[in-house]
Amino acid sequence: MYHDPVLDRLIEQAIAANPDLQAAAERFVQARDEMMKARSQYLPRLGTGFDVSHNKQSDEKLFRPEFSHTQEGTAALGGLASWEPDFWSRLRNATRAETYRAEERAADWALARLSLQAEIASNYFLVRGLDAQEAIYTQSIALYRNTLQLTQTQYTGKIASALDVARIESLLFSTETKLAQIQGQRQVGEQALAILLNMAPGSFTLEPVDELRVATFAIPVTLPATLLERRPDIAGSERRMAQANRTIGIARSAFFPNVSFRVGGGYEAGFSLFKLANSFWSYGSTIDLPFFQGGYRRAQLQQAWAAYREMEDLYRSTVLNAFREVENNLSLTNRLTVAAERQNASVGANLKTQQLTLELYRGGLASSLEVIYAQVQTLLARIDLVLIKTDLLRSSVTLVRAFGGGFDRNQLPTDDQIQPFNTFQYTDLDKPKPVGGIDVNADGSKPYNDLTTSSSP
Numbered sequence: 095m096y097h098d099p100v101l102d103r104l105i106e107q108a109i110a111a112n113p114d115l116q117a118a119a120e121r122f123v124q125a126r127d128e129m130m131k132a133r134s135q136y137l138p139r140l141g142t143g144f145d146v147s148h149n150k151q152s153d154e155k156l157f158r159p160e161f162s163h164t165q166e167g168t169a170a171l172g173g174l175a176s177w178e179p180d181f182w183s184r185l186r187n188a189t190r191a192e193t194y195r196a197e198e199r200a201a202d203w204a205l206a207r208l209s210l211q212a213e214i215a216s217n218y219f220l221v222r223g224l225d226a227q228e229a230i231y232t233q234s235i236a237l238y239r240n241t242l243q244l245t246q247t248q249y250t251g252k253i254a255s256a257l258d259v260a261r262i263e264s265l266l267f268s269t270e271t272k273l274a275q276i277q278g279q280r281q282v283g284e285q286a287l288a289i290l291l292n293m294a295p296g297s298f299t300l301e302p303v304d305e306l307r308v309a310t311f312a313i314p315v316t317l318p319a320t321l322l323e324r325r326p327d328i329a330g331s332e333r334r335m336a337q338a339n340r341t342i343g344i345a346r347s348a349f350f351p352n353v354s355f356r357v358g359g360g361y362e363a364g365f366s367l368f369k370l371a372n373s374f375w376s377y378g379s380t381i382d383l384p385f386f387q388g389g390y391r392r393a394q395l396q397q398a399w400a401a402y403r404e405m406e407d408l409y410r411s412t413v414l415n416a417f418r419e420v421e422n423n424l425s426l427t428n429r430l431t432v433a434a435e436r437q438n439a440s441v442g443a444n445l446k447t448q449q450l451t452l453e454l455y456r457g458g459l460a461s462s463l464e465v466i467y468a469q470v471q472t473l474l475a476r477i478d479l480v481l482i483k484t485d486l487l488r489s490s491v492t493l494v495r496a497f498g499g500g501f502d503r504n505q506l507p508t509d510d511q512i513q514p515f516n517t518f519q520y521t522d523l524d525k526p527k528p529v530g531g532i533d534v535n536a537d538g539s540k541p542y543n544d545l546t547t548s549s550s551p
Contacts (some may be wrong), residue, residue: 227276
């Protein structure tokens with residue numbers, strides 16, 4: 095939208111390498127695995143075990159039968175299968191809650207990406223505004239030096255006084271002071287960009303420019319109804335509300351019996367392990383229903399309902415805050431646009447005044463005070479114009495962020511895409527396949543761990 099290839103490259107580099115964004119992606123991966131852990135409760139659990147032992151009793155053991163062996167060896171091989179049918183949807187609600195949590199983490203990643211893009215653009219325009227101020231101060235210093243040289247010449251010819259020279263020197267030195275301050279602020283802004291790009295501050299440089307350009311783009315007059323689907327924070331808040339809804343179902347299931355089945359069997363013998371006569375088996379079921387827990391289950395259900403209503407309130411608050419941010423930045427951007435137009439006219443008038451005053455001063459028809467006043471007013475007007483343009487660009491960035499920056503609710507992964515791997519998959523488990531545009535660096539190269547690589551976009 096801003097038609098700035100340098101800014102585009104910075105944002106692309108940050109999305110690929112920023113550690114905070116990578117950490118948000120890893121949290122999404124962890125949430126997907128939590129969903130898989132909850133989903134695993136659907137299926138039967140199978141296990142096997144092998145036990146070998148050799149035991150010796152004391153020869154002086156009380157009540158030991160006469161002529162019985164004091165040493166005995168045993169071996170046992172068995173298996174166990176258990177399964178809990180989900181009659182009351184406790185496991186399904188837990189799995190769906192974790193699915194929604196993973197989708198919330200995806201929305202958090204999208205919010206982190208949007209915030210990163212906005213912060214880079216805002217810092218970038220701040221640096222570009224400082225570049226423009228530095229260029230203006232540099233031009234003004236050159237003008238003041240020429241004026242000082244002219245005044246010194248007039249002083250030598252007894253046309254100007256020492257006071258006139260001192261006044262011009264004071265203006266020159268104070269402007270040089272401002273230039274040094276601006277250069278320091280510019281370096282700090284450049285270093286802030288380096289951190290966002292996952293680079294050491296000393297290894298990053300941004301080539302300066304002399305002019306701050308304001309992009310022209312259309313801003314919608316009315317708010318689109320789809321704003322609720324275009325902000326990742328609203329999508330994340332909605333997913334948290336969905337999780338709280340499933341937690342109510344989990345709390346309700348505690349009022350119903352918990353049923354589980356188990357089957358076990360194997361072989362146990364001293365030496366002939368696999369004879370049919372040495373086999374053993376067992377099967378059974380368990381039904382668990384607490385009759386009295388002192389109000390524990392009722393409190394748990396009531397807490398779940400309260401948590402859901404809390405998420406509902408927070409969702410509404412998030413939506414209201416979204417409208418507030420859009421309205422604020424629409425107003426600010428519109429008024430700053432008008433201010434920039436009027437200040438541009440003011441700069442033109444001040445430049446004309448400065449030129450005319452300087453010509454009169456050369457002809458001896460104006461005093462040094464008039465020249466200094468005209469030059470100072472021109473400098474302040476030009477600096478104010480740059481400040482207004484910088485604020486306008488940064489407010490437009492905030493406005494784009496408030497609109498969601500191009501995000502859409504459909505960009506989040508669906509319920510079916512959250513599962514990180516198949517139930518019987520045992521290969522390629524270093525990381526799940528990317529969904530929703532969210533990927534992580536899980537290979538051995540770790541390309542962004544080297545913070546010493548220099549860059550100059």
